[in-house]
Amino acid sequence: MKAVLKRCLLGLATFSLVAAASGAGAADPFPQKPITLIVPWAAGGSTDILARVLSEHLTRSLGQPVIVDNKPGASGNIGSAMVARARPDGYTLLVGSMSTHAMNPALMPNMPFRGVEDFTPLGLLAYVTNTMVVNPSVPAHNVKELIAYARANPGKLAYASAGPGSTNHLSAVLFEKMAGVQMLHVPYKGGAPAVVDTVAGQTQLLFSAGTQTLPHVRANKLRLLAVTEAKRSPLLPNVPTVAETVPGYELSVWYGAFGPVGMPPALVTRLNLEINRIMSLPDVKEKMNAIGVETATSTPQQFAAILHRDADRYGKLIRDLGIKGE
Known part of the structure; x- marks a missing residue:
């Protein structure tokens, strides 16, 4: 009888250890392996630079490599779709945009x-200053x-x-309206x-990111009239808004x-806190400001x-005007 009882107690102890180990495995801290950060555009642009700054700092703070993977094509849809289909475990993330x-x-x-x-939505990363510029020949x-x-001159001012x-098309259509x-x-x-043809005078007006237009403005090849954000850009405080x-x-x-x-709420909160901390770092702000990008922070809810506001607003504008992408 004592031998039977001893075997039962040993079995219970073994089961408890296995259960405890399983529980510990389920509660293993995130991350346990490298994270893929997908950028749905080609390398070298402002979004790619932003993603690489983010990945560098996340790698340090999370203790696992955060690898930027460029998946360009179809106006950002190819890379974005890969994330939409991924497991919601935090190991596949995306730098997306208003356009995607x-x-x-x-x-x-x-x-x-x-x-x-x-x-x-994990958190806002940055705003790109969107400028309104004209060829200097425009009076x-x-x-x-x-x-x-x-x-x-109705119908003659070419933009x-x-x-x-595209974003610059929507900017102009909204302005017309x-x-x-x-x-x-x-x-x-x-x-x-x-940009090239606006500088050359083949077209007269352009709405475009400051990363593309400001070098030409400084060279007096384009004239900067305004920015399209609701408030003046801290990067261009003397330039009015439309x-x-x-x-x-x-x-x-x-x-x-x-x-x-x-994604689990606790994981969303963890990543949001890390993202906000990184986007608030002075060296990150300085690096992004240098290419015309203003870092930003938010809660996931904000x-x-x-996202909902812009999807409703621009979706309605696109549908009302019958605009089709290419």
């Missing part, structure tokens, strides 16, 4: 993901004068864009040729961190609200 999540779903048929529903030195010129449905002007759209296959002349006008280009839908 708020604009593409309205622009493109047969999207491989839903911009809002298929992702977990306008501010937004008010540009509106007057456009109204006096360049990176293609139908709110300022009550009619302009001529000249779409290009990408942002670089749009909204100072056209009340209510705003187009803010943001980048943010996402994971797949269904970032989700921005």
Whole structure:
């Protein structure tokens, strides 16, 4: 009898140890392996630089490599779809943007993901200063004068864009609608040729990221009229907003961190705190400011609200005007 009891107690002890080990495994601290941070655009751009700064600091603080993986194509949809389909365990993350999540779903048929529903917003990362510039031949030195010129020459002021449905196209369409002007759209296959032809005078007006336009402004090859954000950019405090002349006008280009839908709340909070800490570091701010990018922070809930707002706003604008992406 004693032998039987001893075997039973030994079996219970062994079961308890196995159960405890299993419990410890389930509660292992995150992360236990490398993390992939997908950038849905080619290497070398401002988004890629932002992602690499983020990955460098996350690697230090999390104790595991955070590897940037560029997956360009289909206006950011290829890389974004990979994250949407990934396990929600925190090991596959995305640096997404207003265009990938708020604009593409309205622009493109047969999207491989839903911009809002298929992702977990982790936190806002940065804003890119979006500028309104003209060729120096245009007789306008501010937004008010540009509106007057456009109204006096309906359909003749040509603006360049990176293609139908691009951020600079939406910026111009919104301006036309709110300022009550009619302009001529000249779409290009990408942002670089749009800048080149505006500098050359083939087109007269361009809405584009300061990273692309400001070098030409400093060389007096383009004239800077305004920025498109709701408030003046800390990077260009003396440059007015379009909204100072056209009340209510705003187009803010943001980048943010996402994971797949269904991530555990505790993991979301952990990653959000790390992201906010990194985006607040003085050296990170300085490095990003140097390329025209303003770092930002938010809670996951605040970032989700921005995403919903922009998806509703720009989605409606795109559908109402019948704009189709390429």
